[in-house]
Amino acid sequence: MSDQHPASGHILVVEDEPAISDIVSTALRYQGHTVTAADTGTVALDLAMTIDFDMIVLDIMLPGLDGLEVCRRLRDSGRFAPVLFLTARDEQDDRIKGFVVGGDDYLTKPFSVDELVLRVAAILRRAPDGQPTEALVVDDLVLDPAGMEVRRGGTAIELSRTEFRLLHYLMTNAGIVVSKTQILLNVWEYDYAGGANVVELYIGYLRRKVDDGREPLIHTKRGAGYVLRRPQA
Structure with a gap:
């Protein structure tokens, strides 16, 4: 693994706006990540229930099953891949709901792709590998x-x-x-x-x-x- 991409992973990008999905996926692939994309909550849930993703970039506002419900169902099923929520709303209540269902971080649209890349890298570094094992x-x-x-x-x-x-x-x-x-x-x-x-x-x-x-x-x-x-x- 090169120094340019110190913490790559397999990331699920869930976004129903094709332009945003393409930009995010391309930026993450450039950083050395493997990216799988989904444009509905139902498809995302099916993928995340069968594949052990290293993290999920998850839009809250999705057709049908929204991002909050996707995250809730994943946590209830015992799947704890970290989730970075994308939201067009900047209300505290929406952010709180994301944390309640088990989200790890959030970005409000419009966002900087550079910031998203940094957030993803930081989240992937949070894995407990190498931490002391003493209680x-x-x-x-x-x-x-x-x-x-x-x-x-x-x-x-x-x-x-x-x-x-x-x-x-x-x-x-x-x-x-x-x-x-x-x-x-x-x-x-x-x-x-x-x-x-x-x-x-x-x-x-x-x-x-x-x-x-x-x-x-x-x-x-x-x-x-x-x-x-x-x-x-």
């Missing part, structure tokens, strides 16, 4: 990097790949306040305008899964960032 423990929260499993009080918690990486980063730095910029650079592996909003959304949903109905472990330090620490007596 991380904070209070009754246990994260197993090798098994990609999280439990709190013995109860399993289902996380997306990016949620898992975010929790792993917070637990690795337990007791230390980390800024939004640090989180972006270490979890998303890039920094960009508006990125702080992504961090806030993911922290919010991670809290709902990890802290819901329990003593909070994830805390906000206003103006500084976030810290994961055991409950104080």
Whole structure:
């Protein structure tokens, strides 16, 4: 593998606008990726249920089965290829829905092809290969990097790949306040305008899964960032 394409993969591009699909597919192939294209949610779901893609670039607004439902069904079936959503809408509710069903990132149309390529590269680098395999423990929260499993009080918690990486980063730095910029650079592996909003959304949903109905472990330090620490007596 050449240095120009350090993290290539097999990517499913799901977009019903032929011009956008062609541009995205061509740009990704130029970066050394193998690309399979689909123009409907139904076709995309069938492909993703039979082929182990390294990631999926998924338009939300699709005829018939929309991108959110495609992602939801994939996650429900136990398929967790990372998903980069494409959306023509820039409303927070739409972004939140994408994260709720297990999306890993999003781009709002119109977008820069260069930025899309960088996002794809960053997502592909997020695979857990090479991470330490020792379990991380904070209070009754246990994260197993090798098994990609999280439990709190013995109860399993289902996380997306990016949620898992975010929790792993917070637990690795337990007791230390980390800024939004640090989180972006270490979890998303890039920094960009508006990125702080992504961090806030993911922290919010991670809290709902990890802290819901329990003593909070994830805390906000206003103006500084976030810290994961055991409950104080």
